[in-house]
Amino acid sequence: MPTLWLVLIILALAAVGYVVGRQRALASSGGNAKLLHSLPSYYGANVSFAVIIPAIGLLILWLLVQPAWIQNRVADMIPEGAIPEGATLGLVMSDVERVATGLNLAVEQGAMSEEDASSIRTEFTDVRQRLGEVGVALGSNVDAPVLRAAQRYREMSATGNTWMTVAVLAAALFGFVSSLAVTKAGFRARNTVERVILIMLMVAASIAVLTTLGIVLSMLFETRNFFQQYPWTSFFFGLEWAPDFRGNSNLSIIPLLWGTLYISFIALLVAVPIGLFAAIYMSEYAGPRVRSVAKPLIEILAGIPTIVYGLFALITVGPLLRDYFAMPMGLGESASSVATAGVVMGIMLIPFVSSLSDDIINAVPQAMRDGSFGLGATHSETIRQVVVPAALPGIVGAILLAASRAIGETMIVVLGAGAAAAQFDRGLGELVNPFEAMTTVTVKIVSQLTGDTDFAAPETLVAFALGLTLFVITLGLNVLALYIVRKYREQYE
């Protein structure tokens, strides 16, 4: 039975359960809802939950486990000799799955009878051609072991699916019957439903947490592989970034980290004053009408895709900075520069800083302002000496969040600052020249992983080490921001 039908049956059973549970509860109190512990709908919901949760849970678990289990069993049928030169068991197994799908399709379309599908032999039938007729193209002729494995795969899936249907329906029915059995006037259905909702919310929260954990673990695993092939001292303390897929690469994070920090610094130099001043204007001076128009307009900046900012950097800001600043000052001739990426990234970050700071400044109690006005302070004195200091920890939090955005930014850098790593051997002058092309950690992660790469080489694996380092840095910034924001909450009552 297709899974969709199974789900529909469960849902139908749950709907029936709702109605029956409700009625049964009412009947048990003689039709007087006031004698029930909970509202009648809670009894219905309780039955529905008892049907859906175990059945769907079992279904999901089964669908996750069954393919892996079958593959494991079928893989034993492939002899060592059947694996062609240069291929792996995994590749052969994907062939097996493909043939099995093809056979299923052939049976469905009537090109093959059920018996044919399970009894054909490579010795008598050109399986490749027969499957080609139903639209499943195979790269090579089908070997006898592969065909037999595929047939076995089909058989086991079919049996597995039957058992799954039986088990899931049994679970649904069991839930239905057992929950109906306890549905009586005294049963605390409301509390049970409450607990089920709590558990559902907890599951949702833990999925997010577990995903983060999974990301970190996968990065850790690959990073360990990298450090087995490349000394960590050279990675963290070397001064040159020169990957070479033929070997002998210099893979140091320092030149990339320098680019990241320099560009982020310029971005913050642009974003923090503009964003902060905009926030102060919006929250302290602007009237409600200006505010209702200007605030969404500023926040539109946050909705522009970064690649569009990158284009802006590439065709407008880059040439502008080159023609009016870099060339006249003799600092460089490239449109791709740290300054270009930094300025454009700063523009991107303005809404982050302004929007968060605006909220924080608004949260400063009016009593603080009144106190200051009452002492004869002007508006700007009040802002400078009372409002901003009171909001400062929150503003710092906003800035740190913006900083972690800047550090992770890729597209603007590729288009604005180029893809050449900073070169420490050319001297300090070039390192600190904002009109020099430079690149960041994230750009190099992309470039090391794109293209036809060997996933066992340190030149590729370095991407994971870079990613993990960056993750640790931004995580640190976020923790710092959270800490500061939390501390700020205690500032005034």
Next chain:
Amino acid sequence: MNDMRLTERAVDSKDVKIAARKVQVFYGETHAIKDVDVDIDDKTVTAFIGPSGCGKSTFLRCINRMNDTIDVARVEGDIHLDGEDIYNPKVDPVQLRAKVGMVFQKPNPFPKSIYDNVAYGPKIHGLAKNKAELDEIVERALRRGAIWDEVKDRLQEPGTGLSGGQQQRLCIARAVATEPEVLLMDEPCSALDPIATAQVEELIDELKQNYSVVIVTHSMQQAARVSQKTAFFHLGYLVEYGETGQIFTNPKDSRTESYITGRIG
């Protein structure tokens, strides 16, 4: 109030500090203050009493133009401070507020140190030439606020860490540090416990040596205890204004009598 001693309280005739004529205040469409005429004496405590929403706080905020900070508020009529119209366009409200200090209902110390809270006004107005002078001003203000002994050893600790009563006395000290001529107090004791209230009331009594104090209060007992003159507001009108003893023992208007005997309010 049947405290007969009140009638015996001496009220010297003094100079008029604030003179208000035909003051009207509008909050948008709402007419909050209607035709208020009042003369407030120098070196006197004047209490504004009346039921909630009668406009006493609104009128208080007219005297230092705090209503200017509310967009929808509009003030008409004349208020003269020492004979000068404070709503004259030539008058800078910021300068005015330095002369007319204000203490708010809820203690609102800045999230700064105790020292910086008090030094805030003098710094803004350039009252101290150097650090030593500023120290002196801060100490004098804290002494006048009757809180010096409690905080002298922890001037660098945050003002928000003090108890409610201490915070309010700190706010009073902060207000007197700028050497105002008038001190406006908007229900200064409503957030305080009885002991702190007693301390603040004692302080108000001392402050009248130097300042003209105007206090808005919900507590008639408090008005009777601390003030020499009382104004009764009702529905935006100034119903009756006179010596405190007379208002509480022999009110001329029936509404005043109803209020002080607890029948309205």
